[in-house]
Structure formats: C-alpha cells, structure tokens
Amino acid sequence: xxxxxxxxxxxxxxxxxxxxxxxxxxxxxxxxxxxxxxxxxxxxxxxxxxxxxxxxxxxxxxxxxxxxxxxxxxxxxxxxxxxxxxxxxxxxxxxxxxxxxxxxxxxxxxxxxxxxxxxx
Amino acid sequence: xxxxxxxxxxxxxxxxxxxxxxxxxxxxxxxxxxxxxxxxxxxxxxxxxxxxxxxxxxxxxxxxxxxxxxxxxxxxxxxxxxxxxxxxxxxxxxxxxxxxxxxxxxxxxxxxxxxxxxxxxxxxxxxxxxxxxxxxxxxxxxxxxxxxxxxxxxxxxxxxxxxxxxxxxxxxxxxxxxxxxxxxxxxxxxxxxxxxxxxxxxxxxxxxxxxxxxxxxxxxxxxxxxxxxxxxxxxxxxxxxxxxxxxxxxxxxxxxxxxxxxxxxxxxxxxxxxxxxxxxxxxxxxxxxxxxxxxxxxx
Numbered sequence: 001x002x003x004x005x006x007x008x009x010x011x012x013x014x015x016x017x018x019x020x021x022x023x024x025x026x027x028x029x030x031x032x033x034x035x036x037x038x039x040x041x042x043x044x045x046x047x048x049x050x051x052x053x054x055x056x057x058x059x060x061x062x063x064x065x066x067x068x069x070x071x072x073x074x075x076x077x078x079x080x081x082x083x084x085x086x087x088x089x090x091x092x093x094x095x096x097x098x099x100x101x102x103x104x105x106x107x108x109x110x111x112x113x114x115x116x117x118x119x120x
Numbered sequence: 121x122x123x124x125x126x127x128x129x130x131x132x133x134x135x136x137x138x139x140x141x142x143x144x145x146x147x148x149x150x151x152x153x154x155x156x157x158x159x160x161x162x163x164x165x166x167x168x169x170x171x172x173x174x175x176x177x178x179x180x181x182x183x184x185x186x187x188x189x190x191x192x193x194x195x196x197x198x199x200x201x202x203x204x205x206x207x208x209x210x211x212x213x214x215x216x217x218x219x220x221x222x223x224x225x226x227x228x229x230x231x232x233x234x235x236x237x238x239x240x241x242x243x244x245x246x247x248x249x250x251x252x253x254x255x256x257x258x259x260x261x262x263x264x265x266x267x268x269x270x271x272x273x274x275x276x277x278x279x280x281x282x283x284x285x286x287x288x289x290x291x292x293x294x295x296x297x298x299x300x301x302x303x304x305x306x307x308x309x310x311x312x313x314x315x316x317x318x319x320x321x322x323x324x325x326x327x328x329x330x331x332x333x334x335x336x337x338x339x340x341x342x343x344x345x346x347x348x349x350x351x352x353x354x355x356x357x358x359x360x361x362x363x364x365x366x367x368x369x370x371x372x373x374x375x376x377x378x379x380x381x382x383x384x385x386x387x388x389x390x391x392x393x394x395x396x397x398x399x400x401x402x403x404x405x406x407x408x409x410x411x412x413x414x415x416x417x418x419x
Contacts, residue, residue, distance in 0.1 A: 071320035104248035104282040
C-alpha cells in the first residue's frame with residue numbers, strides 16, 4: 001500500500017494524476033468526475049454525484065488494462081491503457097453503489113474496489 | 121475395486137465425515153431411482169487449491185492442505201474413476217517463471233494420487249495473466265469434452281480471458297459439441313467461475329455465461345460443477361443445477377454477507393474449518409448425482 005501511495009504521489013507531481021483526480025466539476029448541468037485505476041486501487045476510491053443530473057465519468061489506467069463494473073448502476077467497461085475511457089449516465093436513485101475491477105490484474109485484484117455515492 | 125460404484129459405497133463415503141447432498145433433478149417422466157448398475161461411478165472434485173499462496177492469517181497450513189486432501193482421496197475405500205480440479209490450482213504471480221514453478225510443484229503433488237485419470241481446468245489465478253499459456257504447457261487444453269460411462273463431460277474455460285468471458289470461439293465449439301448429443305443425454309459441465317449471476321457485486325459471474333446456459337437449456341439432464349467462490353453453494357437456472365465446491369486454501373464469505381469478499385480468517389480453535397473437497401456419486405441411467413462434502417482435516 002505504501003508503495004502504491006508513493007507512486008500515486010509521484011504522479012500527482014507530474015500533473016498526470018492531478019487531472020484524473022480533479023475535484024468534482026460541473027458545467028452545463030453535467031457532473032464531471034474522474035477515477036484513476038492502478039494495481040490494485042481506484043484513486044479516489046469513492047466519488048459522489050447528485051441524483052438526476054447527467055454524469056461524465058472519466059476512467060484512466062496507469063499500468064495495464066483494468067475493469068470497471070458497478071452492477072447497481074448498470075455500468076460496465078474495460079479501462080485500456082492509452083486514452084481515457086468515458087462513461088455517461090444519469091443516476092436515478094440515491095444510494096451507495098459498489099464497484100470493482102472485473103478484469104483480472106494480479107495478486108490483489110479481488111481487493112480492487114470502490115464506491116459511487118449518489119446524493120439527493 | 122474397478123470403476124463401479126454402488127449405493128452402499130456412496131453411503132460408505134459419508135462415514136468419512138462428509139455432508140451429503142443428493143441432486144435428484146433429472147428423473148425424467150417421474151422415473152424413480154433404481155438399484156445401482158455397473159455403469160455407476162464416482163468422481164472427486166478438488167477446487168481452488170491456490171498452490172503458492174502464503175498468508176498465515178487465513179491458512180497457516182497452506183503448504184499442507186492440498187497434501188492432506190490427496191491423502192484423504194487416496195484413503196477412500198473405493199477410488200474415484202477420475203479427479204477433476206476446477207481451477208485456481210495455483211495462486212497467481214506476475215513472475216512467469218514462478219508461475220511455472222508453482223504449477224510444477226502442484227503437478228508433482230497430485231501425481232501421488234492413486235487414481236491416474238486427472239482432469240485439469242484453469243482458474244483466473246492460473247491463466248488470466250498469460251491467457252492460459254503456462255497452464256497449457258503443464259496441463260493441456262483449457263476446454264475440452266470427454267465421455268465416461270454414459271455421461272458427456274464438458275470443461276469450459278471462463279478465465280483465460282481476464283475479462284471472464286467464454287468467448288465466441290469457445291461458444292461455437294460448445295454448440296458444435298452439443299449438437300451431436302441427444303437432448304436426453306446426461307451432461308456434466310465443469311467451469312471455474314459461476315456461469316450465472318451469483319453475486320455480480322463481487323464479480324461472481326461470467327460475462328457471457330448466459331450464452332452458455334442458453335446453449336445448455338435444450339438439454340434435459342445438465343449439471344454444472346464449479347469453484348471460484350470457495351464455498352459449497354447450490355443454485356438452479358431453470359432445470360440446470362449448479363454446484364459450487366469448497367476451496368482447499370481459505371473460505372470466502374457467503375455472497376453479500378459482508379461488505380467485501382475478503383477471506384475468512386483462520387480459526388485456531390477449528391483448523392481447516394470451511395475447507396474441503398467433494399465426491400460425486402454418479403448414476404448415469406438416472407442422471408443422478410450424490411454430492412458428499414469432505415472436510416479438509418479428515419484423512
């Protein structure tokens with residue numbers, strides 16, 4: 001974990017992760033959130049969005065292909081290296097929705113989880 | 121002892137401390153089970169042995185659990201016709217050389233089984249990081265079919281694709297294999313991951329598993345045996361029975377019973393609790409399967 005945090009901190013300094021970790025932004029009614037995937041974490045591991053407003057979720061990976069599966073929201077995609085992957089959706093119901101990597105990535109894959117919190 | 125298996129022998133297995141589950145789901149036209157026949161047989165399912173795993177908090181006996189299971193199978197009064205390993209033979213590693221070392225050690229250990237007909241299948245820990253390359257070197261193809269005493273067995277690979285897909289090519293192979301069979305043919309399918317959505321929040325599913333179930337559904341006598349979830353579990357999709365096996369490394373919690381699918385810690389007051397293997401008494405004429413769960417601490 002310490003190594004992963006250190007790696008993330010390094011990337012923050014480069015500015016690459018800084019973009020990915022940008023705070024929740026909103027323009028023209030669209031909520032923009034970002035998550036960064038890497039073995040074996042999402043960074044941040046929790047994002048919060050508001051119910052009933054469109055969301056643009058930008059997913060990027062630092063190391064290899066990962067998965068993103070949030071069954072409760074009906075969201076699923078692979079996150080290949082290279083360009084960011086964008087998911088667009090409008091959450092309908094407040095709640096805490098679990099997400100996990102569903103593209104096996106190594107010893108630690110099973111713990112690669114996160115949450116999307118939908119507020120009123 | 122030969123390859124036959126009588127009801128008396130089935131009952132004898134229970135004397136080893138196994139819990140029994142009879143799957144009498146296939147009595148077509150209400151036909152009742154009859155006396156054992158010469159075609160009755162037994163096979164053993166070992167699953168999720170994760171050879172190479174290290175973690176005293178969940179299994180300080182990791183180096184011994186598989187060996188105990190091998191000894192227990194060797195001590196059965198009637199030897200099984202074959203042993204099937206339903207995946208995660210080894211614990212994953214990014215190091216390709218270490219992966220092969222673990223597979224070699226696993227192969228050496230199971231070579232001490234008295235029964236020499238062994239059927240291997242990969243789990244994602246064996247195959248997902250190299251698309252099954254190392255597994256094939258040691259254990260052969262990752263999907264295949266074979267017939268045994270009137271039962272058609274199909275091993276499906278839903279792990280070599282790290283995205284947990286069977287894939288179109290294997291689905292086409294499956295449909296072609298099934299097309300040769302009468303719809304009353306007893307069929308047993310082996311997979312690693314559940315083919316149905318057992319608990320998607322924990323990734324206990326197969327992305328295109330429904331396509332497999334759709335292909336199997338026209339066949340009236342189908343049972344599926346799988347691993348991955350490290351606990352016994354019974355589930356029906358229509359008339360198809362799905363039986364998950366215990367692990368031989370660490371148990372996992374019941375689906376959705378806690379926030380995360382973390383291994384259940386080792387209980388020093390009850391060593392090997394939740395670990396075990398399974399024998400399956402098979403009566404092909406009735407397509408009946410008698411499952412007996414054997415705890416890992418009994419030899």
